[in-house]
Amino acid sequence: MWRTGCAKGCARGIPMTKTALSVLTVLASIVVIWYLAVAPMNIRVALDQAERTGAAIDPPSAVERRNISVWTLMAQNREHIADGYSLERPRLPTPAQVGQELWRTTGEMVLKGRTWSKRSLIYHGWITLQSTFWGFLLGTTIGIVGAIAIVQSRVIEMSVMPWAIISQAIPIVALAPMIIVLSSQVGIEGRGFPKALISSYLCFFPVLVGMVKGLRSPTAEQLDLLKTYSASGVQRFMKLRVPASLPYLFTSLKIGIAAALVGAIVGELPTGAISGLGARILIGDQFGTPLAIWAALFAAAILAGVLVTVIDRAQQMLLRRMGMRS
Amino acid sequence: MTTETAIKAENLSLTFQTNDGPVHALKDVSLDINKGDFVSFIGPSGCGKTTFLRCMADLEQPTGGSIMVNGVSAREARKSRAYGYVFQHAGLYPWRTIGRNVRLPLEIMGYPKAEQDARIKKVLELVDLAGFEKKFPWQLSGGMQQRASIARALAFDADILLMDEPFGALDEIVRDHLNEQLLKLWAKTQKTIAFVTHSIPEAVYLSTKIVVMSPRPGRISDVIENPLPADRPLDIRDTQAFLDVAHRVREGLRAGHSYD
Numbered sequence: 166m167w168r169t170g171c172a173k174g175c176a177r178g179i180p181m182t183k184t185a186l187s188v189l190t191v192l193a194s195i196v197v198i199w200y201l202a203v204a205p206m207n208i209r210v211a212l213d214q215a216e217r218t219g220a221a222i223d224p225p226s227a228v229e230r231r232n233i234s235v236w237t238l239m240a241q242n243r244e245h246i247a248d249g250y251s252l253e254r255p256r257l258p259t260p261a262q263v264g265q266e267l268w269r270t271t272g273e274m275v276l277k278g279r280t281w282s283k284r285s286l287i288y289h290g291w292i293t294l295q296s297t298f299w300g301f302l303l304g305t306t307i308g309i310v311g312a313i314a315i316v317q318s319r320v321i322e323m324s325v326m327p328w329a330i331i332s333q334a335i336p337i338v339a340l341a342p343m344i345i346v347l348s349s350q351v352g353i354e355g356r357g358f359p360k361a362l363i364s365s366y367l368c369f370f371p372v373l374v375g376m377v378k379g380l381r382s383p384t385a386e387q388l389d390l391l392k393t394y395s396a397s398g399v400q401r402f403m404k405l406r407v408p409a410s411l412p413y414l415f416t417s418l419k420i421g422i423a424a425a426l427v428g429a430i431v432g433e434l435p436t437g438a439i440s441g442l443g444a445r446i447l448i449g450d451q452f453g454t455p456l457a458i459w460a461a462l463f464a465a466a467i468l469a470g471v472l473v474t475v476i477d478r479a480q481q482m483l484l485r486r487m488g489m490r491s
Numbered sequence: 492m493t494t495e496t497a498i499k500a501e502n503l504s505l506t507f508q509t510n511d512g513p514v515h516a517l518k519d520v521s522l523d524i525n526k527g528d529f530v531s532f533i534g535p536s537g538c539g540k541t542t543f544l545r546c547m548a549d550l551e552q553p554t555g556g557s558i559m560v561n562g563v564s565a566r567e568a569r570k571s572r573a574y575g576y577v578f579q580h581a582g583l584y585p586w587r588t589i590g591r592n593v594r595l596p597l598e599i600m601g602y603p604k605a606e607q608d609a610r611i612k613k614v615l616e617l618v619d620l621a622g623f624e625k626k627f628p629w630q631l632s633g634g635m636q637q638r639a640s641i642a643r644a645l646a647f648d649a650d651i652l653l654m655d656e657p658f659g660a661l662d663e664i665v666r667d668h669l670n671e672q673l674l675k676l677w678a679k680t681q682k683t684i685a686f687v688t689h690s691i692p693e694a695v696y697l698s699t700k701i702v703v704m705s706p707r708p709g710r711i712s713d714v715i716e717n718p719l720p721a722d723r724p725l726d727i728r729d730t731q732a733f734l735d736v737a738h739r740v741r742e743g744l745r746a747g748h749s750y751d
Contacts (some may be wrong), residue, residue: 408587
């Protein structure tokens, strides 16, 4: 069990150039498909815009174009396909446009000294990150404590585990507004707490399941050994179950932090929040600025990547100290 | 060698209830093991030799008869940490270094830190693993891991050593070497050893007493007092005396094996 972590170590055995090459190949394919998709996605908007500037379009009016497929439109108006790649409000922005928008709302803001401006994704990302952090902390605590209780007691397992599973079947978007309404009813002002609660709701489950598995991972022989020493329950827990569970815990934490981020973003959607990545997505939708949505989505993805990487590094450091091959 | 009894089993029975009906792992087993004895248990799979050992260790609860260890019940003996147990697989905790694996029982039993260090040093020297204290189990060969697990069982003051096929998974060359070392260790430490094995030469080479067991129901079919001298170089296995004992063990195994 312990050495299955080799997957990481083995991956490192592959030459860096080869790993980089395969990653870049996938990335390149995504970018190519994306660029190809921009043309059909934006053709209608591009033609509408061209029509306003007085260009000859076939068919000439938007109403007539409505029932014609994008493929036909593209075939009949080849010279306007390229317009779709430089629209101000595209249905599907190009990767370059998303990159520019990301830069405009992050790096450029920093250069201008407006890092914490309401238009800066760094500001919004920080708001979401805080909720993610508290949600992660709360969710992880609930998950670990729950797992310990479940492993210690058969009764708790039978009474708690079904609810934990059912909880994940309820869509969080349905639950989020209720959490916000209810927490304001009990006098909790601000969105920090309900957002953290929604975030923890998604985060606790993978931690709970992973920790139950981890705490139960010691073999019968490992348990018998402690019995021959007449070890106490606390000793058995601290010296065997806890260290045996750590690889499982970290794997769960990586899933948990990503879930916590999703939870925090979802928590920002129905709250009428004006700050946070979720709020940017919602506002972008309401004001018809897809670029803002895409930039916020990418900011969230980058944030998730960073968070998971941080935990992954912590895992590698700890497991190496615990003698796992690396 | 004193004639004090270390382990005494009387009419010991253990029946497992399974879906296919009861399985008599042990039935009316009686045996005395004297202090300082090296007793081997040999027999085919399912003869109850491991179950018998686990009863001595209070890891299984007999359903009939009684078993006394050092004059008290197996449970009390376990509570007073009367024995060290060596499992078939070394069973070292992979997240602990060799030194910290040996330290595990000492931590649990609450030895002072300085004494823990001294004992770890002593037993690792005893099993020829001095200098490997900071290695992790996976950095050691199977034979070395098993030696470390023996060191772990020797680290605290138990005068009984229960060994469940400790060398079963090792190749013959390593096994010969470890057998030789184990005999030296036994001579040095004066412990009472109960040793489960599948191998006739191993049983004859190591033991002062060989208990031949047979299955369905698990029972003792022969108890052989080994006439070989205490000092046993490895090539004693080529002598006639050795072959005679081995022959008797083989006869016992054949007689006890029911083919019905």
